[in-house]
Amino acid sequence: MSSFWIILTGALVAVTCSLLGCYLILRRMAMVGDAISHAVLPGIVLAFLISGSRQTIPMLLGAGILGILTTFLIEFLHKKARLQEDASIGVTFTWLFALGVILISVFANKVDIDQECVLYGEIAYVPLNVWITDTGTNLGPQAIWIMGSILVLVLIMIFTSYKELLVTTFDPSYAAAIGFSTALWHYILMSMVSLATVASFESVGAILVVAFLIVPAATAYLLTDRFELMLVLAAVFGILSSVLGYLLASQIDGSIAGAMATMTGLIFVLAFIFSPRYGILRKKNEADKTGMIIEESKV
Amino acid sequence: MKFFEFFSFTDPNIRYVVVGSILMTVCSAVVGCFTFLRKRALIGDAVAHSVLPGVCLSFLLTGEKNPFILLIGAFITGGLSIFLVEYITTKTKLKEDSAIGIVLSVFFGIGILLLTAIQHGGNANQSGLDSFLFGKAASILPEDLYSFGLVGIILLIGVFFFFKEFTLISFDRNFAEAIGLPVKILEFMLTSITVLAVVTGIQAVGVVLMAAMLITPAAAARYWTHNLTIMMLVAAMMGAVSGIFGAYISYLAPSMPTGPWIVMVISMIAIVSFAFAPVKGVFARLRKQIKNQKQITDENILKLFFQLGEKDQDFFTARSITSLLERRSMRKDLLKNGLARLTDQGFLSKTKDHWKFTEAGKVKGQRVARLHRLWELYLTQYLQLAPDHVHDDAETIEHIITPELEAKILEQLKYPEVDPHDTKIPYKDF
Incomplete structure (x- = not known):
């Protein structure tokens, strides 16, 4: 049963992140997602210190605030201080992440988060932390409920605002012309990324969540030009990586989250080579064909 | 009192730590100026994360923690990561930021998988490998210093002799090509030097925060000058200050992680520069x-x-x-x-x-x-x-x-x- 819970958690994290990742990739904001996933750390620690426990709501709140702050800081450094964009991303997230790790060490006796957990989470402990109601009913692991709610939120966002998100992603100037606020949707999306990151934090850690944010979406992007299909494919690859990752981790007795990230990479490599439309094999074939045609026309 | 104890440098251990930290931070600050100017700051982040599987693999293959062997492994996967980012960007419709994110997170995932597998494997020799995650400036040993010192000196000499060429390809690659410089070879050299700097610097601040040592000093120094030579000197000095401070903190409070403190200091210097630098x-x-x-x-x-x-x-x-x-x-x-x-x-x-x-x-x-x-x-x-x-x-x-x-x-x-x-x-x- 515990394997089931672990795989389910992984799958929930994967689906939530891959869906958001599709937008990040198309908006060329993959590294902003990476930055947010690092930078929520001080928010989590502060929420922990203030609330005194690992309660979900304060943590989500703390991380959400930090996520928006990160987005804001990157924009501020880029626009107002005129720092080039890649450097503003780099400076912002390393600084906030360093702050988070320092806070953890300073309040080591008060904060029950260790540094390794920050990096790759403790998905193996997910089944131990169950939610038992006042009447004593066992509702299963808490992480499932938290991740599930975030996923529902993301799905609601995508279904109700599909058009707005799509237009602001693909054609910001047209979006502005027909009255959608690109800034608003930018911040909404970034808050969702922060929420997803922090909810995934305990299970897969701050760094490996990046693998789920970017890689399945990128894989799907190599396979299709239709956005709806890209969302579905990304989710499928996310689930597949979490199942295969769990199997791999139990084979070689390593970090489950690490193995899941490895699997997202493996699936990406397969798509990269064999994608019917954009794979490198296909391109090679085409090049050979063109070469042959040229040869023939010479004859 | 601890202040004088530390800054009198009478204790040889303190000397090792201080010299080591300065060397590591200075190297990455100098090289970082080039990556910054080439607008490839985040590539450093990808390299840093990709070093981890290399380190783990060389440990798995040799079963020992010889710093030179670990360095070679780190160098190979680090270099591979830069190659892959470029390969993915040119071969697919994915943009560079996505390519960086993919390489970074997957390599790091593999690294974590290997690291945890090694830790659970029960090889008594493995303890300390995880110091690559957050750095261990505080426990630099003389033999570490020799190997990293050598790498650092090679790196600085390389920058010194090819300063003009590196500057040219950073600012105007097309012009460099037009006047007949071997741009591909120079870029390869610059890339190798970047990887070397990352591999060295990681000992000080760890995988996750290494990007800061490349980006932040260069970004901060850029606000004080328009002259690349001066910018490099300023960046190196800022790096050195943060290195010394990091070593000092871990001397005062050994439970503190050195890397994050070094990054904190350099970030503060950068924030002050962004805010108060004259003109910019x-x-x-x-x-x-x-x-x-x-x-x-x-x-x-x-x-x-x-x-x-x-x-x-x-x-x-x-x-x-x-x-x-x-x-x-x-x-x-x-x-x-x-x-x-x-x-x-x-x-x-x-x-x-x-x-x-x-x-x-x-x-x-x-x-x-x-x-x-x-x-x-x-x-x-x-x-x-x-x-x-x-x-x-x-x-x-x-x-x-x-x-x-x-x-x-x-x-x-x-x-x-x-x-x-x-x-x-x-x-x-x-």
Whole structure:
């Protein structure tokens, strides 16, 4: 049963992140997602210190605030201080992440988060932390409920605002012309990324969540030009990586989250080579064909 | 007391740690200047994360923690990561940021998987491998220092001898190619040096924060100078300061992770630079903006007095705020501040709630009006713009034209009498 819970958690994290990742990739904001996933750390620690426990709501709140702050800081450094964009991303997230790790060490006796957990989470402990109601009913692991709610939120966002998100992603100037606020949707999306990151934090850690944010979406992007299909494919690859990752981790007795990230990479490599439309094999074939045609026309 | 104990450097361990930290931070700061200028700051992040599987693999293959062997493994996967980012970007429709994110997270995932597998494998030799995650400047041993010192010195010598070439390919790759430099080889060298710097620096700050050691000192130094040599020296110094401080912190509180403190110090230096650096800093720029704004308001007010004077055929009538606002709409508070400033500077004189020109004020107001009209004429004559299209542009340029430029325009227009709206252009001997 515990394997089931672990795989389910992984799958929930994967689906939530891959869906958001599709937008990040198309908006060329993959590294902003990476930055947010690092930078929520001080928010989590502060929420922990203030609330005194690992309660979900304060943590989500703390991380959400930090996520928006990160987005804001990157924009501020880029626009107002005129720092080039890649450097503003780099400076912002390393600084906030360093702050988070320092806070953890300073309040080591008060904060029950260790540094390794920050990096790759403790998905193996997910089944131990169950939610038992006042009447004593066992509702299963808490992480499932938290991740599930975030996923529902993301799905609601995508279904109700599909058009707005799509237009602001693909054609910001047209979006502005027909009255959608690109800034608003930018911040909404970034808050969702922060929420997803922090909810995934305990299970897969701050760094490996990046693998789920970017890689399945990128894989799907190599396979299709239709956005709806890209969302579905990304989710499928996310689930597949979490199942295969769990199997791999139990084979070689390593970090489950690490193995899941490895699997997202493996699936990406397969798509990269064999994608019917954009794979490198296909391109090679085409090049050979063109070469042959040229040869023939010479004859 | 601990302060003197540390900074007297009598304890050889402290010397090792300090020299080691400085070496590592300086190397990455110097190399970081090139990656920063080539706008490839985040590549360093990908390299840093990708070093982890290399380290783990070389440990798995050899079963020992010889720093040189670990370095070789790190160098191979680090270099591979740069190659892969470029390969993915050129071969697919994915953009560079996605490629960096993919390489970074997957390599790191593999690294974590291997690391945890090694830890669970029970090889007693493995303890300390995880110091690659957050750095271990505080526990640098003499033999570490020799290997990293060697790498660092090779790196700095490389930068020294190829400084001009690296600078050229960072700023203008096409030009470098055109004058026949072996750009591909130089880029490969620069990439290798970047990987070397990352591999060395990781010992100090760890995988996750290594990007900061490349990006942050360079970004901060850029705010103080336009000269690359000076920028590099400044970046190196900032790096060194953060390195020493990091070592000091971990000496004071051994439970503190060194890497995050080093990054914290360098980030603080950077934030101060972004905010307060002269000319390029946020505040300097803001001050300049406010100054310009005031100058524009003042000149507009003087021009307004002059125009009203022309209308009434009398330049020295005292005028109230209401009568000024009738002719030109302005924000009232800005107008009041401007009037007060101009009175202080002696361009206007004030009696009760009325202001009037002084001699100096009239000359200045006349000049602004003249520039406005000259520019309107210039635009209609030389750019063939319609007379009703030139006002807005003249409104801006009248505050910018220097006396030298004015003389040139006058010469070209042959001291004209009237502007396109048939208004007289006022000259000094008017």
